Amino acid sequence: QVQLVESGGGLVQTGGSLRLSCAASGRTFSNYAMGWFRQAPGKEREFVAAISLSGGSTYYTDSVRGRFTISRDNARNTVSLQMNSLKPEDAAVYYCAAKRSATIFRTARQYDYWGQGTQVTVSS
DSSP, X not given: OOEEEEEOOEEEETTOOEEEEEEEESSOGGGOEEEEEEEOTTSOOEEEEEEOSSSOOEEEOTTTBTTEEEEEETTTTEEXXXXXXXXXXXXXXXXXXXXXXXXXXXXXXGOOEEOOXXXXXXXX
């Protein structure tokens, strides 16, 4: 079992920044590819970003590439999502997810463990 706890969400104005963090416990963190997903009201959960075991490979959905940065600290068992130039359409509940794999995945059903989510609200 892997336990994931997100933090860092909140209310920010359009153009502002937030940094989300996800703390993992329970298993060897460096054995897990990590991802961030988001879900807005009435919409399906969508992929945002993912990072490989060592952090050497990352992948972003087109709508956030260049604005968001995913990173991980295997010594601290954390994965972060730095979000800059936020837009109203970025508002959602953000979830971190873990998959025991050397491969990056972009589909929610491929991840094994999920956090409880943290709310991001962007005011226009």
